[in-house]
Amino acid sequence: xxxxDDIHQLVLAMDGVATVYAADPVWLSALKxxxxxxxxxxxxxxxxxxxxxxxxxxxxxxxxxxxSGAGSLGEASLPDAASAGGxxxxxxxxxxxxxxxxxxxxxxxxxxxxIRTLVTARQPEVQVRALVEISAIGV
Amino acid sequence: xxxxHDCGRxxxxxxxxxxxxxxPDAEHIDYCPQCQAQLAGLRSLSAAALLMMDDDVASATAxxxxxLDGIMANLRLESRAGRTIPLRGGELxxxxxxxxxxxALVRTVGDSLGGVLIGRCQLxxxxxxxxxxxxxxxxxxxxxxxxxxxxxxxLRDAVFAELLVETELNVTAVHVAFTDIRPPVIGNGSGxxxxxxx
Amino acid sequence: MKQLQDLPxxxxxxxxxxxxxxxxxxxxxxxxxxxxxxxxxMRAYARRLVNSHAEADDVVQDALIAAWKDIAHLQDGxxxxxxxxxxxxxRAVDTGxxxxxxxxxxxxxxxxxxxxxxxxxxxxGSARLALNTALSRLPEEQRRCWVxxxxxxQSYEEIAQALGISxxxxxxxxxxxxxxxxxxxxxxx
Numbered sequence: 001x002x003x004x005d006d007i008h009q010l011v012l013a014m015d016g017v018a019t020v021y022a023a024d025p026v027w028l029s030a031l032k033x034x035x036x037x038x039x040x041x042x043x044x045x046x047x048x049x050x051x052x053x054x055x056x057x058x059x060x061x062x063x064x065x066x067x068s069g070a071g072s073l074g075e076a077s078l079p080d081a082a083s084a085g086g087x088x089x090x091x092x093x094x095x096x097x098x099x100x101x102x103x104x105x106x107x108x109x110x111x112x113x114x115i116r117t118l119v120t121a122r123q124p125e126v127q128v129r130a131l132v133e134i135s136a137i138g139v
Numbered sequence: 140x141x142x143x144h145d146c147g148r149x150x151x152x153x154x155x156x157x158x159x160x161x162x163p164d165a166e167h168i169d170y171c172p173q174c175q176a177q178l179a180g181l182r183s184l185s186a187a188a189l190l191m192m193d194d195d196v197a198s199a200t201a202x203x204x205x206x207l208d209g210i211m212a213n214l215r216l217e218s219r220a221g222r223t224i225p226l227r228g229g230e231l232x233x234x235x236x237x238x239x240x241x242x243a244l245v246r247t248v249g250d251s252l253g254g255v256l257i258g259r260c261q262l263x264x265x266x267x268x269x270x271x272x273x274x275x276x277x278x279x280x281x282x283x284x285x286x287x288x289x290x291x292x293x294l295r296d297a298v299f300a301e302l303l304v305e306t307e308l309n310v311t312a313v314h315v316a317f318t319d320i321r322p323p324v325i326g327n328g329s330g331x332x333x334x335x336x337x
Numbered sequence: 338m339k340q341l342q343d344l345p346x347x348x349x350x351x352x353x354x355x356x357x358x359x360x361x362x363x364x365x366x367x368x369x370x371x372x373x374x375x376x377x378x379m380r381a382y383a384r385r386l387v388n389s390h391a392e393a394d395d396v397v398q399d400a401l402i403a404a405w406k407d408i409a410h411l412q413d414g415x416x417x418x419x420x421x422x423x424x425x426x427x428r429a430v431d432t433g434x435x436x437x438x439x440x441x442x443x444x445x446x447x448x449x450x451x452x453x454x455x456x457x458x459x460x461x462g463s464a465r466l467a468l469n470t471a472l473s474r475l476p477e478e479q480r481r482c483w484v485x486x487x488x489x490x491q492s493y494e495e496i497a498q499a500l501g502i503s504x505x506x507x508x509x510x511x512x513x514x515x516x517x518x519x520x521x522x523x524x525x526x
Contacts, residue, residue: 089231103305104236104240104305105227105305105306105307108228108234109227109228109229109234112228112229112232116229127231129231129232129233130231130233131233131234132228132232132235133234133235133236134237135220137241137243137244137305139244139248139251139301150515150516151508151509151512154515180519180523181515181519183522184468184487184522185487187464187468187522188468188487188488190465191465192378192381192488194465195381195382195384196377196378196381199377199378199380199381199384202390206394207372207376209398211369211372219409220363221363239362243362243363246359250344253343256351256355257359259358259359259362260362278358280351280355318354319354321351321352322350
């Protein structure tokens with residue numbers, strides 16, 4: 001199990017979370033599905049649910065969708081990372097739907113907290129930057 | 140038959156006459172036996188085309204072996220994202236709700252009220268800046284028989300309450316516009332029921 | 338949970354305009370209802386515009402995907418049906434164009450093989466069958482113009498745009514198609 005899968009399972013199991021959406025924008029996913037219909041030989045490509053990307057002094061390895069452009073710009077917009085003296089920052093991106101049992105804003109915060117706790121336990125040296133998007137709100 | 144017949148009128152002109160009901164040449168056409176015969180032919184062609192289309196639609200429906208379900212499965216995706224609405228969170232984090240999620244929420248809240256079907260729903264104001272005033276505009280299709288002022292007030296209250304819990308938006312107004320009244324549910328004066336219509 | 342068990346009933350008798358507004362806001366259920374309402378017509382229409390049923394289903398799928406993507410920009414929801422038919426028209430014409438550019442054996446028209454002979458049609462005494470047969474014999478460009486106009490309700494300008502020809506040649510093709518069809522149908526009487 002990858003870190004991404006672990007985060008996926010962890011968040012899915014949380015109270016108030018109804019679903020975790022594919023990390024791709026909707027239309028990209030739709031086009032990929034069509035692509036696989038056209039070319040059955042390619043088989044079903046796994047849909048990523050959680051995207052982790054790590055940035056350190058050397059810049060981004062797998063650039064996340066955050067405000068970072070070039071590596072230096074990214075650090076400038078992340079004062080915590082800079083002040084941490086070169087500690088690398090792991091960006092974790094996830095999109096969830098809530099089930100309505102807990103208010104959505106609180107859910108976003110507790111999901112971010114849970115992700116931080118899990119990643120920090122595995123990799124104490126990295127800082128965690130959680131990008132949590134509520135894509136559907138249950139009632 | 141020939142596109143150009145004895146009286147010199149072409150089928151194009153007759154088709155136009157049939158489509159539009161008017162023609163600068165109407166006086167001739169109305170009294171020319173050849174033109175009248177052509178018009179009759181064009182009319183029966185259109186009639187046959189409609190019948191053929193009915194047959195086509197019937198067989199397109201009859202051939203239904205889940206083809207539409209297959210197509211729908213490809214479309215069964217979450218609501219359109221729209222703008223990003225920021226939520227308070229840790230300094231490093233970026234937490235947000237999508238505008239699409241909030242609009243879907245308003246829709247669900249409204250649809251759950253008897254007699255209400257939500258149409259367009261818009262958030263007006265800069266939702267991407269925390270604290271900015273936001274007005275909610277909702278179009279409603281109402282079932283006939285529900286008193287509209289009460290319905291509007293109930294809907295406003297429900298939407299306000301839900302947005303207060305589920306978002307951090309500074310909602311300053313909820314505007315409700317009734318755009319359509321649907322006929323009452325047959326055999327059930329009290330409005331919506333799970334029993335369906337005849 | 339909110340009481341939403343009535344929603345399917347509400348959507349089922351909602352006018353196209355309301356469904357289109359909801360779909361424009363991203364409501365999949367409303368779009369589905371709209372699509373189900375008009376899909377048989379779209380499919381029947383597409384079958385007349387392309388040469389195989391499989392191709393027609395692809396056209397409808399493409400058209401619905403394009404429609405879902407675009408429906409937020411649909412100004413007049415009451416015209417949703419005509420709008421969907423326009424999308425089918427364009428997609429079907431594009432499909433024909435693509436097929437022409439790389440034709441292969443599998444794509445040969447299957448229409449002729451399954452159609453009744455003129456004699457069978459005459460015996461059946463059906464104007465519809467006669468029309469069906471006559472239609473299959475028209476040159477493709479004339480058939481397309483006729484189907485787009487007569488079944489799709491498209492304007493000369495819309496047809497011209499879809500086919501990439503002038504409105505005047507649309508008018509001419511349509512006239513030739515109608516003349517031929519009327520002539521052939523008269524022979525059954």
